[in-house]
Amino acid sequence: xxxxxxxxxxxxxxxxxxxxxxxxxxxxxxxxxxxxxxxxxxxxxxxxxxxxxxxxxxxxxxxxxxxxxxxxxxxxxxxxxxxxxxxxxxxxxxxxxxxxxxxxxxxxxxxxxxxxxxxxxxxxxxxxxxxxxxxxxxxxxxxxxxxxxxxxxxxxxxxxxxxxxxxxxxxxxxxxxxxxxxxxxxxxxxxxxxxxxxxxxxxxxxxxxxxxxxxxxxxxxxxxxxxxxx
Numbered sequence: 001x002x003x004x005x006x007x008x009x010x011x012x013x014x015x016x017x018x019x020x021x022x023x024x025x026x027x028x029x030x031x032x033x034x035x036x037x038x039x040x041x042x043x044x045x046x047x048x049x050x051x052x053x054x055x056x057x058x059x060x061x062x063x064x065x066x067x068x069x070x071x072x073x074x075x076x077x078x079x080x081x082x083x084x085x086x087x088x089x090x091x092x093x094x095x096x097x098x099x100x101x102x103x104x105x106x107x108x109x110x111x112x113x114x115x116x117x118x119x120x121x122x123x124x125x126x127x128x129x130x131x132x133x134x135x136x137x138x139x140x141x142x143x144x145x146x147x148x149x150x151x152x153x154x155x156x157x158x159x160x161x162x163x164x165x166x167x168x169x170x171x172x173x174x175x176x177x178x179x180x181x182x183x184x185x186x187x188x189x190x191x192x193x194x195x196x197x198x199x200x201x202x203x204x205x206x207x208x209x210x211x212x213x214x215x216x217x218x219x220x221x222x223x224x225x226x227x228x229x230x
Contacts, residue, residue: 004039005222010198012047012186015112015135015146018082018093023195023208024136025089030214038218043125044132046113046182047194053108057147060104085208096141107139107147110179111170115152117179118169119161127160134159200225 009027013020031040050063058066064075079093086093095101112135120128138144138155145151149170156166169175186196189204197205199221209217 002037004036005226006039006041007218007222007225008041008043008200010043010045010201012045012182012191012196012198013132013194014047014049015109015132015139016049016106017194018079018086018140019208020195021091021093021136021140022082022085022089023197024133025086025091026208026211027197027214029090029211030218033211033215034218038222040218041125042129043120044116044128045185046110046117046179047186047191047196048109048113048183049194050106050108051110053106053147055108055147057105057107057145060106063106089208089211091136093140095143097143102143104143105145107145109147111149111152112146113182114170114172114175114179115156115166117182118166118172118175119156121175121178122165122169123161131156131159131161 011020011024013023031038050067061072061075061079064070064078065072068075068078070078083093095104116128116132116135119131134155135146138146138151144155146155152170153163153166157163189196189198191204191206193206195208199205199218203217203221203224205214205217
């Protein structure tokens with residue numbers, strides 16, 4: 001029986017980014033198809049789409065219209081296209097909480113990225129992925145204000161992390177510096193949009209690709225790295 005080949009996948013993304021969730025869904029489908037063939041370690045890295053976002057946030061449709069120069073109607077159409085892509089990827093961008101639904105907002109995400117940096121470094125990348133998915137759900141499906149520290153601590157605790165440790169991470173200058181370093185690393189790699197994935201520390205895949213594209217690229221990278229090792 002052939003042993004699965006190991007592969008690192010570094011993912012730069014933002015928890016506000018719908019295409020990042022779509023990319024994750026498609027990557028997960030690809031990895032499911034490659035089960036037993038490729039064993040991937042996922043490592044999430046910080047990228048802020050809106051680093052200057054005010055603490056009070058901004059309503060999502062208005063934000064898209066303002067940032068990309070679209071009308072409110074065009075902004076709604078874009079969100080519809082994103083929902084269709086998410087459905088194909090096996091993920092959801094739709095609100096699934098109690099009614100009345102709170103407004104769909106965009107938030108400053110640096111504190112969320114600090115928690116993710118801490119989770120990966122201190123508790124391992126599987127736990128980091130669990131927190132990342134919990135943040136996606138909190139933002140898209142529950143519309144929780146994840147720009148607020150107390151909400152982030154609630155999410156961390158709900159995901160199985162110690163609340164006091166998470167609070168210390170948010171207050172840590174060292175974690176803040178490491179998170180900023182991850183953001184700078186993205187620019188050093190010429191990553192200007194997300195999602196962006198780096199396979200085996202050297203092969204960049206930009207954007208949210210369909211599952212079959214991920215399957216092809218993952219196989220090709222594994223073959224190249226195996227050839228180089230021989």
